[in-house]
Amino acid sequence: MAKVKTRYVCANCGSVSSRWLGRCPQCGEWNTMTEETLQPEAPRKAGSMQRTGTETRPAALTDITMEDMSRLETGIGELDRVLGGGLVPGALILLSGDPGIGKSTLVLQMAAAVCKKQGAVLYGSGEESQGQIKLRAERLGIVAPDLFIQADTSLDAVLHEAERRKPRLLIVDSIQTMYCQDADGTPGSMGQIREGTARLMTFAKTTNIPVVVIGHVTKEGAIAGPRMMEHMVDVVLYFEGDRQYQFRILRGIKNRFGSTNESGMFTMTEEGLSELANPSQLLLAERSAHQAGSVIAAVMDGQRPMLGEIQALTSHSVFAVPRRTASGMDYNRLIILLAVLEKRIGLNLGTQDVYINVVGGLRLTGTAADLPVILAVVSSFKDIPMDEHTVVMGEVGLTGDIRRVPQADRRLKEAAKMGFTRFIVPRGNMSELKRDDFPDCRIIPVVSIRDAITAAFSS
Template sequence: MAKRKTRYVCTNCGSVSSRWLGRCPQCGEWNTMTEETVEPEAPKAAQSMARSGPASQAASLADIAMEDMARMETGIGELDRVLGGGIVPGALILLSGDPGIGKSTLVLQLAAAVCEKNGSVLYGSGEESAGQIKMRAQRLGISTPQLIIQADTSLDNILDEAKRRRPALLVVDSIQTMYSRDIEGTPGSLAQIREGTSRLMTFAKSEGIPVVVIGHVTKDGAIAGPRMMEHMVDVVLYFEGERNYQFRILRGIKNRFGSTNESGLFTMTSGGLSELENPSQLLLAERAADQAGSAVAAVLDGMRPMLGEIQALTAHSVFAVPRRTASGMDYNRLIILLAVLEKRLGVPLGSQDVYINVVGGLRLTETAADLPVALAVYSSLRDISMDSRTVVMGEVGLTGDIRRVPQALRRVKEAAKMGFNTFILPKGNLEDIEKDKFPDCHFLGVATLREAIEKAFRR
């Protein structure tokens, strides 16, 4: 008999090495090489017999018949938005996120919603016992009899039960706890995760039953995370948020059946996750008027417009090198904006500590927030305030010019709905605004940072 061999596979990028290495030569990550047993190859005669099955026939694109791909709506609007309108039959969906962020809560609520509209759901869990899932369901107010719970770590048993019951949806929580009898290795090993994902994909495509899989991302990366699975699944969703805040954001990282520009917003309550249809109202609920160092930014999270308050504080530094602290935005971007303010406008920030905070746990990931951050810093330094009903948007260049931002009309509509009537925006975006639809609003187009400051603090 052929001897079994061992190899070492990187859990981050999937590169293979014949010996253990402390650092992966491909991606450069440390301590990611995991030992894996390689089964001996079958004899060539057996391989040729395995390949002797009927080959698929090639066909012209025009001759291929469209399959019935009606999406299954979950009943959770924010989730349907991210998925592109619902779950596609036969899709394999990977839901990942940090530990304790609420992945199991989300999929349990998803299972209950699907039961109410589409039929039974099989919930296979290797994380919790049936009694523990029952306790969580009671806390969430879920009592549907069509939700079938199977607490088992054997993926073979769960798939056998799914083939027998043929549910509308199969949930696996989580892939790191599942094992298959045909593959050596402990649950969570690279070989088990790869084989388990492959079997779930085969089941979803052959039976036409969608599958939702939870994949953990550990803090230290000791267990293989879902990155190695991304190329195998149809949809990759990432659930993120700060535990100290109520916000939870569901993002689509990969979607073969829709756009990845959408995001779903939730709030964590004592009764589970609730959809957040108007995040701007929550973010600005406690904002005080006429406060120096405050500016309202119109930003996009995916394709969703949102309004967020940016607070800035400047104070005389007692250190030789002043401090810069950014909460909710990129630190390096803040350094660039402060350099532009000092170089192009002569604002004396070399002796000032600068602190930036984006209220409510919102994270600014686009350059449209450059201008409101710069105006908030200037407002705090000069101790003057902007009008409380002013919204700011714009990208600041290194020369001090203001560049146009995408989807300006959508940002304006969101702000006008919240009662704001003055908009400071790039001059290039004025042609995108249908001013006739906003008769009570004033639009101030600016081309430079100096011009923006003059119009924002005009008295």
């Protein structure tokens, strides 16, 4: 009789060990090794090769047809933007986010939109009953005869129903509540999650039906379950925001079929999630004019120009080493910009605590926000507010020079549409800007930090 073997798998990185360890030797995390039982394999006949699944044959790249690979538009523009244009047939999409942030609301609205434009959708829920989902649908005003709800914790039953109905989209809510008959462990255990993800991947690839899976997060904010789950899926989306506010952001962490630079923006209302057509207006709605330390920056979120408020606060430090805190931007980038300020301008920040905050939950990934950050620090340090109609952009080099930024004309057009009339831009971008596009605006080119400070705070 075959002996039952056990192994220990790290829940963070998926590394395997033959014995329990307090600290994972691969990722260094503590108390992440969990026990897993291995099923004994059936004996094989001598000289035979055991095959599993459907045997396939290789095809030449030029012979592969793409007629069945057109994207399925969900009907939600912000979601399609993040996905790269829509759902790719056969894609396995993992949606995660904090509890109560609106994941189930988003997938239910997506299911209704796909039903309206594409066809039937199967919604497999292991967390809520059919009646509870019906109550949410009535609250959201969803009436979709082609939306089928299956309240079942058996993933095998959900996949069997999906194979029978052949829907245009399959939704599983959530992977931590589903279990497979042939896998060991309780629902939510590592073995169950890994086996369930593998079966969903096989189903998606063999049927060309896109699958959306909701995943829980841990208290540290990471997706619950083994790390290899994120490696197995095609797309990883993260839905984030503060539950106390209406603003929600959908980010793409991984996307095999598109860019991860795009993000979708929503507002949570009583009727569900609404697309945010003009995010700049919402981000600047509560801005306080004539306040020192506040600068408006023109940034790009993927291919979409946006205006965001950067706030800086400097205060005398009571510690031997002053504090540097950055919310919404790279901490190391802030350290570089402060060093450039001290070296090139002579601003004494060695005794000042510096705090940077990007309002509205934006994340500054580009270098076009370098100059706005520097001007915000100078404004707070000298306690001089900037003109409320001024928008700033520019990359700052270590020599203190201001370098050009991409797509400056699109940034300025967005700013002009919002009512701003004064722009501080790098001189290198002046060749691509047409004065006729900004008839009532004043464009100030700068080549160094000193020029930018003079232009920003001159009367």
